[in-house]
Amino acid sequence: MGLRNNRVPCVALFLILAACISFSGTPAEGSSSCKKKLPCGPSKFLFYLHNTVYNPVVNNTNYFNSIYGLPPNISFPNPFSFGVMNTFEDPLTRGASNSSKSLGKAQGFYVLNSFTEFTLFHLFTANITEGDFKGTIDIFGQVREVDPVRYLTVIGGTGAFLGARGLASCTLVDIDHTPPAKWTLSFDLDLYY
Numbered sequence: 001m002g003l004r005n006n007r008v009p010c011v012a013l014f015l016i017l018a019a020c021i022s023f024s025g026t027p028a029e030g031s032s033s034c035k036k037k038l039p040c041g042p043s044k045f046l047f048y049l050h051n052t053v054y055n056p057v058v059n060n061t062n063y064f065n066s067i068y069g070l071p072p073n074i075s076f077p078n079p080f081s082f083g084v085m086n087t088f089e090d091p092l093t094r095g096a097s098n099s100s101k102s103l104g105k106a107q108g109f110y111v112l113n114s115f116t117e118f119t120l121f122h123l124f125t126a127n128i129t130e131g132d133f134k135g136t137i138d139i140f141g142q143v144r145e146v147d148p149v150r151y152l153t154v155i156g157g158t159g160a161f162l163g164a165r166g167l168a169s170c171t172l173v174d175i176d177h178t179p180p181a182k183w184t185l186s187f188d189l190d191l192y193y
């Protein structure tokens, strides 16, 4: 009697197992891949970005890594350079010093996008080519100069950071306004996969 009654759950379990096995099998080309899981990359990652602006006045042709595009052709004052873009290819290091161990480089741009203060809207790819984790991290968001911590987002990644999303907390580590202007930013990442 007991044995007979146990048969029903056993059959149900078998059907569930069979369904699981058929779902986890290689999907046919073009079929849904929504069950695919991302590998887990690092949950924390920190780097420092070093930026030196090209300034024609001091002609620092031999040491710069970012360049401003032309300002908008307007006849009224534009104290915060609204609409100006800067393209950069900045070295990234593990520590705050520019001579600290290299991690790779960040390539992207920022646009000055406020009429009333300095805000630098950033979009860049951090290409991490050295260290335990190699791959790219795409970072997106506003750097508002007066904020002590600027919260940007990680919108994707490749390699060790495949599919990463999360928070990029950015702080100003150092700035030197003497032309050519140079600064160091830290990016402290909290990553989810």
Ligand SMILES: *[C@@H]1O[C@H](CO)[C@@H](O)[C@H](O)[C@H]1NC(C)=O
Pocket (backbone or CB within 6 Å): 059, 061, 062
């Ligand atoms: C700027 O520096 C470069 C390289 O040192 C030099 O070739 C060039 O003539 C300089 N330009 C000006 C305007 O001084």
Ligand SMILES: *[C@@H]1O[C@H](CO)[C@@H](O)[C@H](O)[C@H]1NC(C)=O
Pocket (backbone or CB within 6 Å): 073, 074
């Ligand atoms: C800037 O705008 C003025 C007025 O519209 C025009 O005459 C001039 O050619 C423009 N300059 C450039 C570099 O486009």
Ligand SMILES: *[C@@H]1O[C@H](CO)[C@@H](O)[C@H](O)[C@H]1NC(C)=O
Pocket (backbone or CB within 6 Å): 098, 099
């Ligand atoms: C690092 O920064 C110092 C001080 O600003 C500068 O003299 C030096 O050239 C920089 N080194 C590199 C590798 O950029």
Ligand SMILES: *[C@@H]1O[C@H](CO)[C@@H](O)[C@H](O)[C@H]1NC(C)=O
Pocket (backbone or CB within 6 Å): 125, 127, 128, 129, 136
């Ligand atoms: C990252 O840098 C490496 C080494 O220069 C290069 O081979 C790779 O293509 C770069 N990745 C991207 C996305 O730029």
